[in-house]
Amino acid sequence: MTYRLPFILSLLCMLSVVACKGNIEPGKTENIVVEGWIEDGGFPIVMLTTSVSLSDDYEGKEELKKHLINWAKVTISDGTQEVILTGMYDTLYFPPYIYTTGAMRGKTGHTYRLKVEYENYIATATTTILPSVNLDSVTVAPCAESDTLYQLTAHFTDNPDTRNYYLLLINNGLEYSQPLISYMGYLDDAVTASKNISIPVYKEQKLMTNEHYTPYFSKSDTVVVKLAHVNSEAFNYWKDIQGSVSFSTSMFMPVSTNVQSNVTGGIGYWQGYGISTRTVIINNHLKK
Numbered sequence: 001m002t003y004r005l006p007f008i009l010s011l012l013c014m015l016s017v018v019a020c021k022g023n024i025e026p027g028k029t030e031n032i033v034v035e036g037w038i039e040d041g042g043f044p045i046v047m048l049t050t051s052v053s054l055s056d057d058y059e060g061k062e063e064l065k066k067h068l069i070n071w072a073k074v075t076i077s078d079g080t081q082e083v084i085l086t087g088m089y090d091t092l093y094f095p096p097y098i099y100t101t102g103a104m105r106g107k108t109g110h111t112y113r114l115k116v117e118y119e120n121y122i123a124t125a126t127t128t129i130l131p132s133v134n135l136d137s138v139t140v141a142p143c144a145e146s147d148t149l150y151q152l153t154a155h156f157t158d159n160p161d162t163r164n165y166y167l168l169l170i171n172n173g174l175e176y177s178q179p180l181i182s183y184m185g186y187l188d189d190a191v192t193a194s195k196n197i198s199i200p201v202y203k204e205q206k207l208m209t210n211e212h213y214t215p216y217f218s219k220s221d222t223v224v225v226k227l228a229h230v231n232s233e234a235f236n237y238w239k240d241i242q243g244s245v246s247f248s249t250s251m252f253m254p255v256s257t258n259v260q261s262n263v264t265g266g267i268g269y270w271q272g273y274g275i276s277t278r279t280v281i282i283n284n285h286l287k288k
Contacts, residue, residue, distance in 0.1 A: 036269065037270070038272055040132060049067045068095050076114055077113045086099065138155070139152070152223060154199050170224065220283060225279075234269065
């Protein structure tokens with residue numbers, strides 16, 4: 001059984017830590033989990049669930065559907081306009097229920113405040129969309145360990161005069177339309193001496209799966225690669241999340257790190273992405 005990274009991490013990894021940043025009322029057996037983002041030029045997407053208690057018995061994929069929240073009031077304000085999002089089922093996302101609107105598109109430099117109201121929960125978060133940084137190219141090369149797998153590398157030019165944070169997001173094929181973070185796909189240019197950046201693009205790491213994980217892509221893959229210019233909160237969130245995933249696969253390294261959330265009154269994330277996108281059809285690159 002395979003679970004997609006964002007939903008399961010929010011429900012299991014992030015919620016299994018002893019204490020996360022964010023105002024969570026003590027004594028509650030459940031907390032609201034927010035997963036939301038808005039790209040420059042894109043419509044906002046918000047997914048809502050309730051947390052899985054550590055004391056609960058094992059729950060399969062079907063049982064986890066009961067944690068889906070589909071009757072919340074979700075509002076986004078950009079300072080001049082306030083929009084209530086519409087909830088709808090969409091199987092291109094997991095969990096397959098999103099809140100969105102066609103009445104508001106993300107704009108660079110704008111700040112967006114999210115408010116979620118559900119039963120006795122009120123969760124809020126604020127994010128700003130930073131200017132996009134051009135993804136110059138994505139190159140394809142054979143993997144040294146296999147003659148059927150291929151390594152992708154993203155190339156872009158950083159601004160050396162400012163401290164920047166980036167995420168590499170991918171969509172491998174059309175099974176899901178939400179961006180998934182590439183494994184180790186977070187970069188703080190404070191540790192990079194050169195302004196010319198090259199970073200490997202790996203498949204997202206999966207949790208709770210019997211499949212053998214490989215970070216590389218196959219000849220038939222079509223990969224949408226997005227370079228997201230983000231703030232430090234988004235960078236720290238995904239860094240903590242991926243650390244939790246990596247450590248959770250080892251019985252000798254239990255998860256004990258708090259995941260940094262920018263949601264008040266719940267846990268999760270609400271993030272703005274300054275996006276630059278390239279689509280890579282691997283087979284086409286091999287014919288060149």
